[in-house]
Amino acid sequence: MSTSTSPNQATSTAYWTVGPEQGELRREELPAPGHGEALVCALYSGISKGTEMVVHHARVPECIAEEMAAPHQEGHFPSPVKFGYLSVGVVEDGPADWVGKTVFCLHPHQDRYVVPVESLTVVPENVPARRAVLTGTVETAVNALWEAGPRLGDRVAVIGAGLVGGMVAKLLRSFPLGRLQLIDVDPAKRAFADTLGVDFCHPDDALPDCDIVIHCSASQAGLERALQLVGDEGEIIEMSWYADRRITLPLGEDFHARRLSIRASQVGVVARARRHRRTTADRLELAVSLLADPVFDTFLTGTSAFSALPDVVQRLSDSSLHALCHVIEYPADDAPATETTR
Structure with missing residues (x-):
């Protein structure tokens, strides 16, 4: 047409x-x-x-x-x-x-x-034009980290080694964390994680008692595993968008007893922690600069x-x-x- x-x-x-x-x-x-x-x-x-x-x-x-x-x-x-x-x-x-x-x-x-x-x-001169198409995805990852606010020595897990999950893990690699794991059910993603310089593991082998879990797998199983891996009073940052799919979670288990939190991250607005001091233009400029x-x-x-x-x-x-x-x-x-x- x-x-x-x-x-x-x-x-x-x-x-x-x-x-x-x-x-x-x-x-x-x-x-x-x-x-x-x-x-x-x-x-x-x-x-x-x-x-x-x-x-x-x-x-x-x-x-x-x-x-x-x-x-x-x-x-x-x-x-x-x-x-x-x-x-x-x-x-x-x-x-x-x-x-x-x-x-x-x-x-x-x-x-x-x-x-x-x-x-x-x-696009800065030190960023190739082809690579610069990732600016919007880096922006999404930056916003999630502003939401999560990782601290010195934190234990962090990222579930889902796709485009967004890998991007989040790549940015977290430069933080002074106590532990960082990129988690996926596909063992072939290990080579991808190795390239990023991030530890990789299967969900069954992931370490518990995390301060923050960032969920990017867009699966019910991944979000359930996030609830198991986050420590007491810890926080899950949910980056997956399920569209019209319905997700069922075991909130009748220890969700309340351990005072866990699930918080959405969506790039449509600047994360609350930075909203009064950063604009969307500031966030994009930061994102494209990281692509060097x-x-x-x-x-x-x-x-x-x-x-x-x-x-x-x-x-x-x-x-x-x-x-x-x-x-x-x-x-x-x-x-x-x-x-x-x-």
């Missing part, structure tokens, strides 16, 4: 979810940038598998559809909707001091787009051409393609779809 445009109207191409497990590229009109706006030519975008698969499967609960809308999203859940939030490009037109800058934007998958310059975060570390390339597990995006999303959905963060490349010549995996 395509949107009709006038012959002289500039256009762009964007990815839209048009039904359950259905996506397509649509051509649409591209407005000229107005005062304080910039035209961005995309270089790369990243697929945030967890949330984007929820959208792909039309599983965003109606009661929170408005709250879950991404910046610059168009359309409404369940569909048709233009969704996504990990885009890196170069400013092609706009204020003179922005033209030519490489920028990150919380924008859906689209080859060219116009946004207010306030929506852009400049080359170890973050470990999270980038494949690249495909923009023209292949509908097929890539479906393959991620049916698990025929495995990835932490799959990168979409926007070649200037609109080359045929190609794919590489690491």
Whole structure:
């Protein structure tokens, strides 16, 4: 499906979810940038598998559809909707001091787009543009650590060695903790943890009496294990989003007797502990600066051409393609779809 445009109207191409497990590229009109706006030519975008698969499967609960809308999203859940939030490009037109800058934007998958310059975060020269697609995920991890507030000598467990869990563990690696374990049921994740410099273990072998457990597995079993691993009066930071799934927990056991706490972390607002002294722009600038570390390339597990995006999303959905963060490349010549995996 395509949107009709006038012959002289500039256009762009964007990815839209048009039904359950259905996506397509649509051509649409591209407005000229107005005062304080910039035209961005995309270089790369990243697929945030967890949330984007929820959208792909039309599983965003109606009661929170408005709250879950991404910046610059168009359309409404369940569909048709233009969704996504990990885009890196170069400013092609706009204020003179922005033209030519490489920028990150919380924008859906689209080859060219116009946004207010306030929506852009400049990518430092020591951060490659491809790696910078992780800015939004690092931002999520930063927010969780602001929520958790780990202290000197703490014993911390991260359950779920996926994109978000691995990112949290990577950032925690630089904290002066007493203990840090990255926990997952998949033994193949050990090599990933080793690359990050973090101790790995199976849930059955994880050490108890944690001060903080950060849960990222999006599974009932993972959250149950978090309740078992956290120490008395300890806190679980819940980063998983279950969408329309119902989760059952054994709160009739020792949850009350040990005075445990489960607290949500969601990147939509700055964590309460920093909300009065940090803006979302501050948080993004911090996140992109952290990406100077080359170890973050470990999270980038494949690249495909923009023209292949509908097929890539479906393959991620049916698990025929495995990835932490799959990168979409926007070649200037609109080359045929190609794919590489690491």
